[in-house]
Amino acid sequence: xxxxxxxxSKRLPDSDGNPQQSHFVATEAFASIFxxxxxxxxxxIGPTIDQHAIVYDQVRSLQDLPQGWTDRQGAGEYRLERxxxxxxxxxxxxxxxxxxxxxxxxxxxxxxDKTASGWTFQTPEDDPPxxxxxxxxxxxxxxxxxxxxVFMAGPYVDPAYHQRRSGALIIAVNCSQAAPxxxxxxxxxxxxxxxxxxxxxxxxxDGFVIAAATRDGEEILSELKSRPATVExxxxxxxxxxxxxxxxERRLDTTNIRDVLFANLDHPRWDDVAQRCLSCANCTMVCxxxxxxxxxxxxxxxxxxxxxxxxxxxxxxFDFSYMNGGVIRxxxxxxxxxxxxxxxxxxxxxFGSSGCVGxxxxxxxxxxxxxxxxxxxxxxEPTS
Amino acid sequence: MSxxxxxxxxSSQQVPNxxxxxxxxxxxxxxxxxxxxxxxxxxxxxxxxxxxxFSPGQFNMLYLPGAGEIAISVSDDPARSASSCRHTVxxxxxxxxxxxxxxxxxTLGLRGPFGTAWPMADCIGRDVIIVAGGIxxxxxxxAIYTLLRERRCYGRLNLLLGAxxxxxxxxRSEFAQWEERGLVVQTTVDQSTPDxxxxxxxxxxxxxxxxxxxxxxxxxxxxxxxxxxxxTAVTAQHRGIPPERIWISMERNMQCAVGxxxxxxxxxxxVCKDGPVFRYDRIARWIDVERL
Amino acid sequence: MVSVxxxxxxxxxxxxxxxxxxxxxxxxxxxxxMVEMHAGTVIFREGSLNETLYLIHxxxxxxxxxxxxRGAVRILTLGPGEMLAWSALxxxxxxxxxxxxxxxxxxxxxxxxxxxxxxxxxxxFGYHVMREMAAAxxxxxxxxxxxxxxxxxxxxxxxxxxx
Numbered sequence: 001x002x003x004x005x006x007x008x009s010k011r012l013p014d015s016d017g018n019p020q021q022s023h024f025v026a027t028e029a030f031a032s033i034f035x036x037x038x039x040x041x042x043x044x045i046g047p048t049i050d051q052h053a054i055v056y057d058q059v060r061s062l063q064d065l066p067q068g069w070t071d072r073q074g075a076g077e078y079r080l081e082r083x084x085x086x087x088x089x090x091x092x093x094x095x096x097x098x099x100x101x102x103x104x105x106x107x108x109x110x111x112x113d114k115t116a117s118g119w120t121f122q123t124p125e126d127d128p129p130x131x132x133x134x135x136x137x138x139x140x141x142x143x144x145x146x147x148x149x150v151f152m153a154g155p156y157v158d159p160a161y162h163q164r165r166s167g168a169l170i171i172a173v174n175c176s177q178a179a180p181x182x183x184x185x186x187x188x189x190x191x192x193x194x195x196x197x198x199x200x201x202x203x204x205x206d207g208f209v210i211a212a213a214t215r216d217g218e219e220i221l222s223e224l225k226s227r228p229a230t231v232e233x234x235x236x237x238x239x240x241x242x243x244x245x246x247x248x249e250r251r252l253d254t255t256n257i258r259d260v261l262f263a264n265l266d267h268p269r270w271d272d273v274a275q276r277c278l279s280c281a282n283c284t285m286v287c288x289x290x291x292x293x294x295x296x297x298x299x300x301x302x303x304x305x306x307x308x309x310x311x312x313x314x315x316x317x318f319d320f321s322y323m324n325g326g327v328i329r330x331x332x333x334x335x336x337x338x339x340x341x342x343x344x345x346x347x348x349x350x351f352g353s354s355g356c357v358g359x360x361x362x363x364x365x366x367x368x369x370x371x372x373x374x375x376x377x378x379x380x381e382p383t384s
Numbered sequence: 385m386s387x388x389x390x391x392x393x394x395s396s397q398q399v400p401n402x403x404x405x406x407x408x409x410x411x412x413x414x415x416x417x418x419x420x421x422x423x424x425x426x427x428x429x430x431x432x433x434x435x436x437x438f439s440p441g442q443f444n445m446l447y448l449p450g451a452g453e454i455a456i457s458v459s460d461d462p463a464r465s466a467s468s469c470r471h472t473v474x475x476x477x478x479x480x481x482x483x484x485x486x487x488x489x490x491t492l493g494l495r496g497p498f499g500t501a502w503p504m505a506d507c508i509g510r511d512v513i514i515v516a517g518g519i520x521x522x523x524x525x526x527a528i529y530t531l532l533r534e535r536r537c538y539g540r541l542n543l544l545l546g547a548x549x550x551x552x553x554x555x556r557s558e559f560a561q562w563e564e565r566g567l568v569v570q571t572t573v574d575q576s577t578p579d580x581x582x583x584x585x586x587x588x589x590x591x592x593x594x595x596x597x598x599x600x601x602x603x604x605x606x607x608x609x610x611x612x613x614x615x616t617a618v619t620a621q622h623r624g625i626p627p628e629r630i631w632i633s634m635e636r637n638m639q640c641a642v643g644x645x646x647x648x649x650x651x652x653x654x655v656c657k658d659g660p661v662f663r664y665d666r667i668a669r670w671i672d673v674e675r676l
Numbered sequence: 677m678v679s680v681x682x683x684x685x686x687x688x689x690x691x692x693x694x695x696x697x698x699x700x701x702x703x704x705x706x707x708x709x710m711v712e713m714h715a716g717t718v719i720f721r722e723g724s725l726n727e728t729l730y731l732i733h734x735x736x737x738x739x740x741x742x743x744x745x746r747g748a749v750r751i752l753t754l755g756p757g758e759m760l761a762w763s764a765l766x767x768x769x770x771x772x773x774x775x776x777x778x779x780x781x782x783x784x785x786x787x788x789x790x791x792x793x794x795x796x797x798x799x800x801f802g803y804h805v806m807r808e809m810a811a812a813x814x815x816x817x818x819x820x821x822x823x824x825x826x827x828x829x830x831x832x833x834x835x836x837x838x839x
Contacts, residue, residue, distance in 0.1 A: 110403040112449035118428065118491030119449055121405040155657065156642035157399045262651075265673055292646030294639060299450045306449040308403065313646070320647060323637050324476055334675035342649065349652035518828040548828035574823050576750035581778060583753045584738065586822040592691065592815065593755040609827035615818065 022229040022237070026207040027088070029225040031062045033171075036223045037132045042169060045101055046134035047094070052080055054094040056101070059134065066091065073179040073360070076369030089135055089203050092179045093359050097288030098140055099147060101131055102164045103312075109160070109295065110308040126160055132169040136197065138190030139182075141172055142357040143288035145196060149351040150291050169216055172197035176240045178247035181360030183373060186252040189357045191244040202237035209237040252358065252373040253380065254344075260380060261345040265337065269378045274333035276368050281314035283362035283370075284339065289355045290314070315339050340372060402642040405447050405493030406436075411468050412488055417552050419475045420519060422459060423483070425494060426468040434466050437497075440504060440526035441633060441661040444496030445641050446471065451482035455638035457523035457660070458497060463533060472522035472554070498641040500661040502527045502605050503631055511539035511597040513625075515616045517546045517587055517608020521554045523633050523660070524607050532565045540596050541567040546587030546612065549573050550580045568596065587612065588619045599624030607633040614671050617664050627665035634659045634667070651676055678710040686710075686784060691757035692731050692808050700804045703794060709785045713737075713777035720761060722774045727788045730760040735781020739773040748774065752816075759812045764788035766809060 037044050038060075046059040049066050059065060071091040072079045083090050111122050136144075144165070151161035172193040184190030193200045198217035202209045209229050212218040229237070284290040294313040299306045313320060315338050321328035329335045347355030356372070363371045408425040415421045425446075427436060438444075443457040454477075460470040475484045486492065504527065512531060516524050531538055543562070547553045550573050559569045570590050572583035583590065587608070602625050606616045613632045620630050636648035636655040643657035651670040653659060670676055678686075684705035687693040693704060713719060713735065720726040722742055730737075736755050740748040751773065754760055763772055765788050795802030 110405065112405075112447070112493065114449070118407060118409060119493060120407055121447075121493050123401045123404045151644065156402045156644060158644050159399060159401050159403075162399060262669075265676075291644070294645065294647070295453070297450050297452055303450060315646065315649075321637055323635065328636070329675050331675060338649070338676075346649070346652035350654070546828075548826070552828065572753070574826065574828065578747075580750070583736070583755075584750045585752045586819045588822065589752075589755075589815075589819050593757055595756065611822065611825060612827050615822060 022209050022211045022234060023221060023224075023226040024207055024229040024233050025210050025221075025224050025226045027062075030208055033134075033220070033224060034059070034061050036220055037134075037169070040220070041130050042132035043129035044132045044134055045098075047089070047091075049080065053078060054080065054091055056094075056096040056098065056133075062088065065089075065135075070177070071179065073181045073364045074369075075181070075363050075371050076366050078364045085205070087176070087203060089173045089201070090176060092175060092177065092182060093137055093140065093361060095286050095361065095365055097143060097286070097359075097361070098133055098136065099143070099288055099291075101133070102144070102147065102168070103151070103158075103161050103291065103293075106309060106311045107160060108298075108307045109310045112306040112308070114304040123159075126163055128160075128164050128167070130167045130169075131164065132171065134171045136170050136172045136193075137175055137359075138172070138193045139184045139187075139357040139359040140288055141170070141193055141196040142184075142187070142189035143359070144170075146289045146347075146351065146353060146355060146357065147291060149353070150289075153351070169220075170197040170199075171217075172200040174200065174202045174237070174241045175244040176203055178244050178249075179360060179364070180249060181363045182248050182358065183250040183252050183360060184358040185245060185248045186250070186254060186373075187354060187356055187358035191248070192241045202240050204233060204236050204240070209233055250360065250373055252356070252376060254354065257354075257376070258345040258348045261341045261376075264379050265341070267379050268383060269375060269381075270333045270337050272378070273336050273370060273375055274331065276370055277316075277332050277336045278367060279316045279318070279332045279335055280367060281316040282365045282367060284314035284316060285312065286361040286365045287343075288357065288359060288361070289343075292320070315342070340375060343372075344376065402495070402640065402644070405445075405495050407491055408494045409491045410486055410488045413486075416472060416554055420472060420554065421475075421484070422470050422472045424468050424470045425492070427494075428491065436466050436469060438462055438469070438526075439497070439501030440530055441502040441523055442497040442499050443523070443638070443641075443660060444469070444471065444494050445498065445638070446473075446479075446483065447493030447495065448479050448482045449493065451479045453493075453495075453639070454479045455498075455635075455641060455656070457633070459522040459525045461529035461533070462526050463529070472519065472525075474519050495641060498638075498656055500657075500659055502633075502661055503603065503663075504530055506629070507531065507603045508537045509539065509601075510629075511602040512541050513591070513594065513597060513602055513604045513620075514541075514543045515546075515587055515591060515604060515606040515608070515620075516543070516554075517612040518548065518552065519554060520606075520608035520612075520633070521545060524605060525555065527605055528562065528567065532562065532567060535566050539598070539601065542594060542597060543567055543569045544587050544590040544594070545569065545571045546590075546608065547571070547573050549575045550577050550582070570594075586615075588615050591616060591619045591623065594623070600626075602629065604630045606631065610634070610671070617668070617671075627668060628663060630664035631661055632664055632667075633661050680705045683708045683710065683784065686733055687731070689757075690731050690733070690784075692759050692812060696804050696808075700801050703798075703801055704786070704805075707786055707790055707794070709787075711783050711785045713781040713783060715777055715779050715781075717777045719775040719777060719783075720771045722771055724771050725769045726761055726764050726771050727769055728761060729764045729786045729788050729791060731784040731786070732756050732758050732760060733782040733784055735777060735783075736779040737781060737783075738776045738778045740776065741773050752819075753778065759809070761788075762809065762813060765791055766806075766813075 047054045048057050048064045065088045068086045070083045151158040175191040198214045212221045292313045293310050296309045298309050316335050343355040407428040411424040411426040438458050443455045445453045447453045456471045459472040576584045604620050606613050634655050638656045639645045639647045641656045643654040648655040739752045740750050
């Protein structure tokens with residue numbers, strides 16, 4: 001746990017990943033966090049409603065948050081509904097994840113310019129905003145840890161991710177409820193936020209129990225009007241997370257999962273799921289850990305200036321595995337198998353952990369409601 | 385802030401940007417066979433000039449602005465020169481067609497070298513069998529140059545080369561020189577022509593027939609079409625070469641070349657950084673899986 | 677004239693017969709005869725009857741098939757350790773291809789009728805001979821399939837380093 005916490009120099013002296021003494025901040029006082037963060041030069045990104053979904057975007061005040069809203073989710077289903085209270089974080093996760101900001105969907109990674117003496121090549125100066133992420137869930141903290149290993153654990157480091165990630169402040173929030181699509185408890189990633197944040201919030205009816213895990217977090221907390229949390233508030237906060245944990249009904253059996261999947265690359269279930277899968281790539285776009293990308297050549301009209309634009313790509317796209325005039329994974333069966341076995345099996349070989357954090361986005365946002373937990377269960381069934 | 389210390393590069397260390405290309409200019413173009421040419425690329429940038437080093441088996445990304453990038457294995461002698469570097473390219477797609485239109489003096493971009501290398505150290509004191517198919521000889525040529533330069537470090541050296549037809553045998557003009565320096569070259573073609581007096585049949589047959597090696601003390605290096613490599617490995621094991629001394633060079637859709645873009649995955653392997661050169665026993669289980 | 681002992685020694689060096697038990701090797705050596713073929717010699721012709729099975733000791737033999745309009749198409753060359761004229765033993769003796777020595781070649785000739793008799797009379801001997809025969813044909817079949825795949829054809833997926 002300690003090594004998954006803040007960089008050593010920034011960790012609080014007596015913190016070993018254990019939350020510092022928790023404070024209580026009333027909702028009205030919490031509203032000033034936006035000014036505090038903006039004052040420190042942060043661009044605050046948080047949940048907000050756009051096109052009938054809770055997405056992550058720039059938020060400037062409490063009014064931008066989806067106060068009083070919740071989401072109803074199921075396989076292939078996502079709906080916003082009114083809550084009967086004014087909770088600020090009374091929902092789970094939507095179609096966006098923080099990778100939108102750490103690993104932008106489109107960005108220029110290199111440029112080429114034609115000069116009198118031929119082509120010259122540059123990598124553009126990248127000057128991303130200093131982000132404060134407000135409302136990061138436990139499964140999303142886990143997803144960041146996963147992508148940290150993908151983009152920064154070497155031998156090569158992705159400069160864009162590295163720069164954005166190092167500058168980002170993480171304000172986590174413990175889930176107060178779970179959706180039927182959630183299975184963080186199976187993946188060991190939630191619902192309680194345990195590490196990887198600067199501040200962690202638990203929402204109560206009239207305010208927040210807040211704990212700081214880093215000096216930055218501590219500093220921000222000190223600028224909010226707060227008081228030490230009472231024993232009763234701490235009990236209520238624990239009950240909130242407990243309730244969310246109890247609401248998680250979906251299970252993914254991870255026992256020996258790598259070997260089980262690799263031993264079943266010819267399982268008839270792949271044919272079955274291929275009949276349903278549209279190969280639309282939605283699951284990879286909403287997945288908080290999927291990291292595949294392609295580079296497009298974008299020339300100006302004269303052809304003298306070329307930008308190499310990196311965009312998210314997906315292993316479901318037909319030409320993803322193109323090679324020498326042919327496509328290796330030319331069937332939906334092989335592409336779904338690639339995605340699932342990568343996420344749940346080969347990821348373990350590559351990065352030392354599962355690529356799945358149990359957020360359930362791929363289940364909710366699949367237009368035909370394919371549920372990977374069901375697929376895995378079916379693959380575990382002995383074939384007749 | 386909240387980055388695990390274990391995954392964070394130390395701030396003092398300059399993180400090189402993997403997308404930065406070197407400008408190189410074409411020093412010469414030599415046509416090898418129909419549709420295959422070798423480009424000698426000279427570093428234009430003074431900083432890169434003289435410092436470029438690669439190991440046999442590694443590849444570079446060649447970048448043609450507007451057309452895109454391609455992975456091309458280095459086909460040069462690693463000891464020849466650090467100011468230029470030869471690449472043998474077959475014209476096949478948009479990028480290679482664009483490259484084919486360039487003339488000596490024209491510039492392009494180069495990133496590299498990337499990927500794993502042939503196990504040259506493991507060859508010392510052993511017989512070495514090189515099995516190549518078609519243009520698969522290109523990534524093996526740096527290994528051949530190395531073996532011949534340090535000839536006395538190695539046992540018997542054999543090159544078994546298969547091609548579609550006599551006219552597609554790569555680097556044919558160098559064979560006499562290689563033989564003179566101690567590499568036995570045997571060739572075979574799938575499709576004979578009336579003037580061809582050499583072997584006909586697939587390259588695995590040459591390996592079946594090979595006598596001058598000690599299977600218990602040999603290293604086999606193989607590059608060619610995947611199916612050919614698979615059957616070469618099967619034949620080699622049948623001949624008594626242990627799978628941990630059989631090495632193959634794989635190919636997949638290498639785009640970023642640094643394991644970040646996901647395109648070249650093959651089972652748990654990123655061919656760009658875990659390969660392209662793999663020890664056979666480590667990947668044997670993936671080679672039979674269709675559409676992986 | 678080559679002695680039985682010498683022939684036996686040569687047989688032991690060949691892939692085809694390297695693993696035969698003593699008894700089988702001995703019988704085979706007694707039956708065998710060394711023959712020399714100069715480069716250019718036609719050993720047998722496609723469609724002809726041939727009653728000799730050969731094992732190649734040294735040299736190189738080409739197999740050709742006649743295709744109207746294309747002439748003799750060379751489909752395979754054989755080298756040391758390999759078997760030639762399998763149809764003499766397991767077929768009707770009618771050759772499926774023309775065999776030409778394309779280098780000075782030394783072959784071990786085995787009279788097919790006598791081999792068949794030995795196989796019939798001594799199933800132990802027959803088992804070893806036929807097992808090697810099957811293995812040799814299987815290798816040739818796989819090689820033919822690989823040839824059939826035309827792996828070096830342009831723009832075939834899996835062709836290494838050919839972007």
